[in-house]
Amino acid sequence: MSTASTRSYPQIRQALLNREELALVDVREEAPFAQGHPLFAANIPLSKLELEVYSRIPRRDTPITLYDNGEGLADSAAQRLQALGYSNVSLLEGGLEGWRSAGGELFIDVNVPSKAFGELVESQRHTPSLAAEEVQALLDSQADVVVLDARRFDEYQTMSIPRGISVPGAELVLRARQLAPDPATRIIVNCAGRTRSIIGTQSLINAGIANPVAALRNGTIGWTLAGQALEHGQSRRFAATSEAHRDSAAQDARRVADKARVGRATLAELQRWQQETQRSTYLFDVRTPEEFEAGHLPGARSTPGGQLVQETDHFASVRGARLVLVDDDGVRANMSASWLAQLGWQVYVLDDVQPAHFSEQGSWQAPVPAPRQAEEISPDTLAQWLAEGDTLVLDFTSSANYVKRHIPGAWWALRAQLPKVLAKLPPAERYVLTCGSSQLARLAVAEVEALTGKAVFLLHQGTASWIAAQLPLETGETRLASPRIDRYRRPYEGTDNPREAMQAYLNWEFGLVEQLARDGTHGFYVI
Numbered sequence: 028m029s030t031a032s033t034r035s036y037p038q039i040r041q042a043l044l045n046r047e048e049l050a051l052v053d054v055r056e057e058a059p060f061a062q063g064h065p066l067f068a069a070n071i072p073l074s075k076l077e078l079e080v081y082s083r084i085p086r087r088d089t090p091i092t093l094y095d096n097g098e099g100l101a102d103s104a105a106q107r108l109q110a111l112g113y114s115n116v117s118l119l120e121g122g123l124e125g126w127r128s129a130g131g132e133l134f135i136d137v138n139v140p141s142k143a144f145g146e147l148v149e150s151q152r153h154t155p156s157l158a159a160e161e162v163q164a165l166l167d168s169q170a171d172v173v174v175l176d177a178r179r180f181d182e183y184q185t186m187s188i189p190r191g192i193s194v195p196g197a198e199l200v201l202r203a204r205q206l207a208p209d210p211a212t213r214i215i216v217n218c219a220g221r222t223r224s225i226i227g228t229q230s231l232i233n234a235g236i237a238n239p240v241a242a243l244r245n246g247t248i249g250w251t252l253a254g255q256a257l258e259h260g261q262s263r264r265f266a267a268t269s270e271a272h273r274d275s276a277a278q279d280a281r282r283v284a285d286k287a288r289v290g291r292a293t294l295a296e297l298q299r300w301q302q303e304t305q306r307s308t309y310l311f312d313v314r315t316p317e318e319f320e321a322g323h324l325p326g327a328r329s330t331p332g333g334q335l336v337q338e339t340d341h342f343a344s345v346r347g348a349r350l351v352l353v354d355d356d357g358v359r360a361n362m363s364a365s366w367l368a369q370l371g372w373q374v375y376v377l378d379d380v381q382p383a384h385f386s387e388q389g390s391w392q393a394p395v396p397a398p399r400q401a402e403e404i405s406p407d408t409l410a411q412w413l414a415e416g417d418t419l420v421l422d423f424t425s426s427a428n429y430v431k432r433h434i435p436g437a438w439w440a441l442r443a444q445l446p447k448v449l450a451k452l453p454p455a456e457r458y459v460l461t462c463g464s465s466q467l468a469r470l471a472v473a474e475v476e477a478l479t480g481k482a483v484f485l486l487h488q489g490t491a492s493w494i495a496a497q498l499p500l501e502t503g504e505t506r507l508a509s510p511r512i513d514r515y516r517r518p519y520e521g522t523d524n525p526r527e528a529m530q531a532y533l534n535w536e537f538g539l540v541e542q543l544a545r546d547g548t549h550g551f552y553v554i
Contacts (some may be wrong), residue, residue: 031105034092034117036129042090043067043548046371049345050084050091051119054104056441058097061515065126066140068548069344072515073100073443074423076107077470080327081394083344086307087112089327094119094126100443111396132546135535138397141337143539144370145222148185150540151553154229156244159253162215166190172213173206174243175199177227177333180264180395182251186247186257188217194265196333197313199227200234201278201358202265204272210237217243217250219519224338228354230362233286233554234279236410248519248529270273273356280361287554288364290375294384297351297377301319301326307348311335313359322385324377329391339370349375355385375490401472403486409434409459419455421448422541423462423471424490427510432500434461434493441509442471446509449478468554 042049053060053068060070071079093101165172174191176183183193194202216227224242231240288388300308312319313332331340350372352360360376367374412418420437429439440448458466476483516530
């Protein structure tokens with residue numbers, strides 16, 4: 028058992044109202060989390076807690092409150108966090124049910140603060156939108172229109188509006204003049220549902236762009252419900268922006284940031300903040316991942332600005348922390364910061380960054396604990412053992428990756444459910460653990476050893492090494508030792524969602540403004 032104390036709903040509510048730092052962490056898997064949680068709860072599943080917590084809760088004495096819904100996960104999470112050096116860990120009094128019975132509001136779905144805020148923006152600013160049928164008519168008549176898709180590029184590729192161009196959210200103000208240089212050209216902004224369409228459209232309006240701008244009402248969901256055809260596999264992307272357009276956008280973005288009361292910071296101030304022991308400071312690079320990899324500030328995390336605004340709870344899991352944003356053009360950081368400030372964050376933009384400061388190269392690597400010892404085997408050895416029998420493979424990758432491809436005979440399992448998993452599997456003389464890279468599987472080696480008393484091995488470099496060795500693979504849900512609850516299937520992703528689910532999702536979004544008012548802790552404002 029952990030030695031964690033408890034915190035009550037009234038204590039957490041008051042801390043939120045006081046803008047104090049706190050991390051309210053739901054340690055269930057994402058699907059049950061999406062069935063109901065407090066507004067500012069961050070979802071860090073027990074299964075992968077060690078791999079995510081250092082980046083999401085960087086300060087070790089942050090007040091952390093953990094909860095589950097009676098599954099017994101929170102107590103295990105408290106023990107793990109204490110072992111990792113976190114010194115201010117509590118359990119939510121009564122768990123999720125305690126929150127609800129004390130009068131706390133519960134929200135469904137994921138990234139709810141941003142989605143609820145988007146609805147608040149539309150309700151207060153009356154952000155213009157066009158129905159799917161109206162947009163289709165404009166396209167059919169060859170009207171002077173550009174359709175800009177504000178989602179991530181991979182989402183755009185899955186499905187898109189005809190003629191749509193991928194311009195992820197933070198890029199819109201920087202790129203719009205290049206894509207629609209004639210002020211008479213109508214700009215339509217879309218996403219899959221509502222939030223990024225609303226925020227993208229309002230970004231262009233706030234920045235004072237001369238073109239008429241409207242959101243595609245209800246995004247690709249609305250398009251599908253109207254019976255209209257989507258495109259798939261498209262690759263139209265924004266091109267480079269001229270210096271004149273960039274300079275205009277920079278002036279516009281700075282004006283918007285000032286109106287939203289965004290703070291200004293220097294590198295010297297950032298370094299001083301990073302040394303503070305009483306405040307958490309996140310440093311986010313809001314440019315594209317490609318730009319980040321080519322060169323970035325040491326210690327920065329790659330978080331494209333549109334996604335940072337959409338998924339703030341995933342990147343900055345300490346409510347009340349300080350956010351510092353950086354780019355190299357003065358547009359994307361200021362526009363992203365303008366939204367984060369309205370979302371109730373204390374946010375700053377770095378002003379004195381020079382090209383030479385972007386001295387680190389490569390993709391962002393999450394800080395993780397020192398790897399645990401494990402005896403590793405090669406793919407060839409595993410193939411030989413599987414041919415001989417008496418060896419059982421446990422795969423801890425995401426269920427989506429497992430279904431896509433896995434080692435023949437491997438069982439998919441959630442690490443947080445290991446006792447249940449092992450109780451239902453056939454006995455084996457030895458176990459080999461894997462995941463995509465072996466990083467998560469390594470964490471489970473000692474646990475499987477303790478539960479089985481058998482020899483446990485780690486597949487060197489995980490299933491990626493098996494694939495690289497061109498060994499056979501299986502696909503599908505062949506051996507599921509855990510339910511597929513590691514990811515909540517959003518009603519707006521993919522191309523095979525039931526119409527009822529899509530309509531229910533829209534109805535839920537429409538009701539978020541009222542639910543925000545009932546909750547009363549958000550601290551949002553709209554410029």
